[in-house]
Amino acid sequence: MADAVRTHDAGSLRVDDVGTRVTLAGWVNARRDHGGVYFLDLRDASGVAQVVVNPEDHAEAGETAHRLRDEFCISVSGEVRHRPEGTVNPELPTGEVEVAVDRVDVLSPSDPLPFQVDDRADVDEFRRLEFRYLDMRRPKVAANLRARSEAIRAMRRALDEREFLEVETPTLIRSTPEGARDVLVPSRLRQGSFYALPQSPQLFKQLLMIGGVERYYQIARCYRDEDFRADRQLEFTQLDVEGAFWGQEDVLDTIEEAVAATVAELRHLDLDRPFARMTYAEAMARYGTDKPDVRFGMELVDLGGVFAETGFKAFAGVLESGGLVAGIDAGDLGLSRSGLDGLVSRAQELGAKGLVWMVVEDDGSLRSPVAKFLSDDEQAALVEAFGATAGDTLLIVADAAPLARRVLGELRLELGRPEGHDELAFLWVVDFPVFEVGPDGQLFPAHHPFTAPVDVDEMASSPETAVSKAYDLVLNGSELGSGSVRIHDPGTQQRVFEILGIGAEEAESRFGWFLRALRYGTPPHAGFAVGIDRLVSILRDEPNIREVIPFPKTQSGLDPMTRSPALVADEQLRELGIDLRPEVRERLDEEGASAPEHTELGIGDAELDADE
RNA sequence: GGGGGCGUGGUGAAGUCUGGAGUUCACGCCGGCCUGUCAAGCCGGAGGUCGCGGGUUCAAAUCCCGUCGUCCCCGCCA
Numbered sequence: 001m002a003d004a005v006r007t008h009d010a011g012s013l014r015v016d017d018v019g020t021r022v023t024l025a026g027w028v029n030a031r032r033d034h035g036g037v038y039f040l041d042l043r044d045a046s047g048v049a050q051v052v053v054n055p056e057d058h059a060e061a062g063e064t065a066h067r068l069r070d071e072f073c074i075s076v077s078g079e080v081r082h083r084p085e086g087t088v089n090p091e092l093p094t095g096e097v098e099v100a101v102d103r104v105d106v107l108s109p110s111d112p113l114p115f116q117v118d119d120r121a122d123v124d125e126f127r128r129l130e131f132r133y134l135d136m137r138r139p140k141v142a143a144n145l146r147a148r149s150e151a152i153r154a155m156r157r158a159l160d161e162r163e164f165l166e167v168e169t170p171t172l173i174r175s176t177p178e179g180a181r182d183v184l185v186p187s188r189l190r191q192g193s194f195y196a197l198p199q200s201p202q203l204f205k206q207l208l209m210i211g212g213v214e215r216y217y218q219i220a221r222c223y224r225d226e227d228f229r230a231d232r233q234l235e236f237t238q239l240d241v242e243g244a245f246w247g248q249e250d251v252l253d254t255i256e257e258a259v260a261a262t263v264a265e266l267r268h269l270d271l272d273r274p275f276a277r278m279t280y281a282e283a284m285a286r287y288g289t290d291k292p293d294v295r296f297g298m299e300l301v302d303l304g305g306v307f308a309e310t311g312f313k314a315f316a317g318v319l320e321s322g323g324l325v326a327g328i329d330a331g332d333l334g335l336s337r338s339g340l341d342g343l344v345s346r347a348q349e350l351g352a353k354g355l356v357w358m359v360v361e362d363d364g365s366l367r368s369p370v371a372k373f374l375s376d377d378e379q380a381a382l383v384e385a386f387g388a389t390a391g392d393t394l395l396i397v398a399d400a401a402p403l404a405r406r407v408l409g410e411l412r413l414e415l416g417r418p419e420g421h422d423e424l425a426f427l428w429v430v431d432f433p434v435f436e437v438g439p440d441g442q443l444f445p446a447h448h449p450f451t452a453p454v455d456v457d458e459m460a461s462s463p464e465t466a467v468s469k470a471y472d473l474v475l476n477g478s479e480l481g482s483g484s485v486r487i488h489d490p491g492t493q494q495r496v497f498e499i500l501g502i503g504a505e506e507a508e509s510r511f512g513w514f515l516r517a518l519r520y521g522t523p524p525h526a527g528f529a530v531g532i533d534r535l536v537s538i539l540r541d542e543p544n545i546r547e548v549i550p551f552p553k554t555q556s557g558l559d560p561m562t563r564s565p566a567l568v569a570d571e572q573l574r575e576l577g578i579d580l581r582p583e584v585r586e587r588l589d590e591e592g593a594s595a596p597e598h599t600e601l602g603i604g605d606a607e608l609d610a611d612e
Numbered sequence: 613g614g615g616g617g618c619g620u621g622g623u624g625a626a627g628u629c630u631g632g633a634g635u636u637c638a639c640g641c642c643g644g645c646c647u648g649u650c651a652a653g654c655c656g657g658a659g660g661u662c663g664c665g666g667g668u669u670c671a672a673a674u675c676c677c678g679u680c681g682u683c684c685c686c687g688c689c690a
């Protein structure tokens with residue numbers, strides 16, 4: 001491709017171009033000075049090409065080449081030629097040719113670099129983010145940005161083919177405190193009032209259904225003001241989808257289409273479809289989690305039958321009180337006594353009262369601190385239940401079912417989870433409960449209050465077992481997204497609010513505008529949202545979503561490059577009707593932090609020259 | 613809010629447990645040599661308040677206390 005400054009992309013040059021006069025522009029990836037000849041590796045977005053400068057023939061170009069340093073932005077002009085016999089570089093796509101140049105121009109020099117722009121060293125991440133614009137010249141980060149773009153393009157293509165409308169929803173919206181903390185933005189025109197940034201476009205996409213859009217998607221930026229993790233940022237991007245006259249199957253099929261297109265693009269892989277499916281109840285029973293990593297077995301085994309008549313009081317007591325005795329066969333761990341005790345400590349850290357370990361001996365007997373409390377029949381039945389073989393370590397937890405499952409599920413991951421993401425195990429987890437059960441038996445809603453229950457009467461009469469039309473997509477043990485069939489009947493919506501403990505008055509004041517919309521012929525509808533950062537990071541085998549976000553923030557919400565968040569001028573706060581609390585002022589004074597003076601920057605403004 | 617890891621020339625690491633001169637390695641940077649290299653090679657050089665503050669000690673990168681930053685995790689994330 002040709003543009004104003006260059007005629008060709010460096011990475012595009014091939015033998016076919018030999019004899020062509022070209023002008024390339026890009027960055028100095030490397031400069032090799034051989035005294036009588038300079039080799040430059042010129043890099044642009046398309047790749048790298050070797051440039052040769054011979055000062056004997058072109059003195060001025062030689063002088064310029066001598067001044068060049070890493071990451072200078074330059075342009076060069078000359079003729080493409082074959083590389084001499086024996087100097088072809090098979091590592092480079094452009095390795096059969098080089099450009100013999102007669103002209104070298106520095107478009108823009110570079111200061112000495114804060115770190116080397118290559119993939120050699122594992123540079124401190126804060127430093128990388130401080131100079132993200134240099135960081136993204138590194139091959140790995142550049143490839144991640146490219147992959148992200150390709151992923152989004154694949155999703156758009158898949159949905160455009162199905163005649164979806166891409167609609168933008170507002171990012172300054174009414175706060176509906178529910179779930180995560182909102183990021184708030186003060187209003188200048190209505191002092192004391194605040195917008196919220198959307199945690200998701202949830203209600204707006206439902207309004208689009210009411211508005212007759214029928215098939216909507218958006219690459220939507222979402223904001224949740226909670227603490228950061230490797231897979232969580234303050235702002236993140238979702239593929240947000242909703243369809244009218246849809247049920248669960250329509251959603252699952254559409255999302256699979258978009259995700260499979262993304263995987264095909266990034267991994268050159270045709271996924272088997274439909275994706276595997278499992279109910280929430282099955283996931284909890286077999287894997288102890290609602291987002292199971294199904295790339296490996298080591299499934300939870302319910303031992304209630306084995307110990308139904310046991311004389312071992314610890315197990316008998318738990319079973320009598322309605323708890324769960326379950327375990328995993330962790331395989332041949334080869335752990336010492338202290339290693340096994342370490343697992344007990346780990347289980348206790350996770351909240352279990354204890355953990356029983358048993359090692360299967362060669363003769364099929366069990367070596368364990370509690371073996372003497374178990375009958376021979378029980379021991380045999382235990383080995384049978386696990387399908388265990390000699391050398392296997394069995395880990396058993398007896399506790400309230402949710403706790404026992406959570407602990408075993410976590411131990412299973414820690415002991416069995418494969419490294420890397422070579423294998424992609426997509427899984428739909430369906431039939432989520434309406435309520436999740438807390439550690440003390442209390443119920444709290446598992447989803448937002450617009451999720452349709454399978455049966456609203458059941459939701460009222462037996463909330464602890466009621467199921468909703470909600471589903472998650474899981475990849476290798478990570479939650480990629482979730483969705484549901486929505487409530488489209490205003491009466492049902494009112495009842496669900498009531499059952500969730502949101503009174504009519506409260507519902508009216510918080511969601512009245514939405515409840516009113518539901519009364520104007522709302523079509524049945526359903527939807528989903530896929531976390532694009534998470535999907536791309538897994539497909540790129542990156543352990544951290546920051547690696548696939550162009551300008552991420554640190555765990556404390558700081559952007560090291562721009563140093564945001566930052567103080568603002570008192571004048572700005574005054575306009576917004578905001579006063580900092582005295583103790584906040586005091587802390588800022590102690591830290592020596594000072595807000596900038598408020599200045600109206602204009603052409604010729606003296607402030608521009610004052611400092612920096 | 614809590615638990616843990618890390619912080620040493622521009623970059624990455626070793627040194628810290630067991631205190632003894634800012635020591636070492638690789639890369640980069642500066643200067644020089646070199647006409648076929650390709651993350652070139654050779655010679656020479658510069659560059660550090662060991663995150664910051666306090667304490668213990670004859671002596672602190674090293675031990676103790678505090679603090680800041682960063683990463684991972686728990687809580688939190690309808």
